[in-house]
Amino acid sequence: MVRRANPAIQALKEETYIMSAVFDHGEFDHHEQIVFANDHQTGLKAIIGVHNSFLGPAAGGVRMAPYARMEDALTDVLRLSRGMSYKNALAGLPLGGGKTVLIGNPRTDKTPALMAALGRAIERLNGRYLAAEDVGMTLADMEQIATETSHVFGRDPKAGFGGEPSPMTALGVALSIRTCVRRVLGRDDLKGVRIGVQGAGAVGADLARQLGEAGAEVLVADVDPARAQAAASAAGGQVVGVGDILFADVDVLAPCALGAVLNDETIPALRTKIVCGAANNQLAEPRHGLALAQRGILYGPDYVVNAGGIINVAYEVSGTYDAAKVVEHVQRIPRTLEQIFEEAADEGLTPDVIADRMAQRLIGRS
CATH class of the missing domain: 3.40.50.720 (NAD(P)-binding Rossmann-like Domain)
Structure with a gap:
């Protein structure tokens, strides 16, 4: 008889492994929340990091890059979200620090459906994280993400936003x-x-x-x-x-x-x-x-x-x-x-x- 793994036990093992990978990571700095977002239909694989919300909702850009290893993506989101906390604080902004890394090639892997899936993942955080544009992303991408969430900035000036930061x-x-x-x-x-x-x-x-x-x-x-x-x-x-x-x-x-x-x-x-x-x-x-x-x-x-750039976003x-x-x-x-x-x-x-x-x-x- 073939013994099948208990799904509940397997899920617990996977969760324990992920938690250990995060909490024991050299760049972990008491981050408040790390979210792994996955959508099979669109191919979405992203990590959203909320480092600190002491001053306000965590704000930071979405970075898209073809990370060779999940560990590299995790390292990036941990470092970048912490940097956003520091950046926003020293810029005198009422914002905490957060970041998203979207795993994929920005030249070949983008689709409207992928951007929409990321928007839904951001929306599930209920405004705890505010997204903006970063490396590998464009104004058009942010508009596509915005079809699924209002928690995205760096958008079209025609709609009263600040546009390209x-x-x-x-x-x-x-x-x-x-x-x-x-x-x-x-x-x-x-x-x-x-x-x-x-x-x-x-x-x-x-x-x-x-x-x-x-x-x-x-x-x-x-x-x-x-x-x-x-x-x-x-x-x-x-x-x-x-x-x-x-x-x-x-x-x-x-x-x-x-x-x-x-x-x-x-x-x-x-x-x-x-x-x-x-x-x-x-x-x-x-x-x-x-x-x-x-x-x-x-x-x-x-x-x-x-x-x-984040100062520009903050005024949005x-x-x-x-x-x-903003210039002032x-x-x-x-x-x-x-x-x-x-x-x-x-x-x-x-x-x-x-x-x-x-x-x-x-x-x-x-």
């Missing part, structure tokens, strides 16, 4: 670069300042353009050669290889692609005085903030620098979207950055440590 992200990064240049180079302008932009997506391309218009000498790299060329042309700059941009001889390196680019291999070879860019989780590990400081490189904590959430007020709020980012740099210098600590401490205090974790 990347220009505000780029503005915040550009202002932060000016702050870093002033501190390190003693200059109030960017004329002739050599800046390497890694990644020419929506944020990186807009940042390159803004820097070029300010007189900077801009170098651009992207895995898509056409995209890199378009961004460099708009900035009056030049294209460099994706394998060269991190190690280019520049005054400022602006990572605007994926995270963990500052690590044991790259930091010793950097030829820059400043790292200040839009990518999330640029430090592969917390200790790499100290490694940068030991090389005399000023680091602008990424979740402080790149807060412009409030129901009183006003583009001028984004222009406060350099003040926060200066405060972090001052405290770091006074206490002999690195900017990332000070930023983390400030954020933890604001979200009730100190």
Whole structure:
């Protein structure tokens, strides 16, 4: 006789395994809720992470990527949702931190049905998590998600929303670069300042353009050669290889692609005085903030620098979207950055440590 597994026992084993994988994960930081969303008909596989809701509903983007392993997706959602808690807190927003990772190739796997299924998964959280656009997603995708939930932002301006948030992200990064240049180079302008932009997506391309218009000498790299060329042309700059941009001889390196680019291999070879860019989780590990400081490189904590996009979203959430007020709020980012740099210098600590401490205090974790 073939003995069949008891479904209840099997389900309990699977639940125990998942809980252990989450709670024992190195990036688990007392996250309030982790949701694994699956829909067989559409192929939906997503993880929604709510890190902290002390200041308000957890808000953060939907990131779509073809993760090779579920563990990689879990790592990303844990790190990114925590970063959103810190970002929203230091940006002075009444929002907690959350994130969604959608597993799949954004170029080939998207369908309206898939987006709708994700919308239903978000809706089941009853407003505890507010979704916005992130890497691999578009304004059209957010509109499709919105057919199944009202808890999604970064939507069409024609409907009274703020639209594509990347220009505000780029503005915040550009202002932060000016702050870093002033501190390190003693200059109030960017004329002739050599800046390497890694990644020419929506944020990186807009940042390159803004820097070029300010007189900077801009170098651009992207895995898509056409995209890199378009961004460099708009900035009056030049294209460099994706394998060269991190190690280019520049005054400022602006990572605007994926995270963990500052690590044991790259930091010793950097030829820059400043790292200040839009990518999330640029430090592969917390200790790499100290490694940068030991090389005399000023680091602008990424979740402080790149807060412009979520600021744009926050004004949609409030129901009183006003583009001028968004810009005014984004222009406060350099003040926060200066405060972090001052405290770091006074206490002999690195900017990332000070930023983390400030954020933890604001979200009730100190």
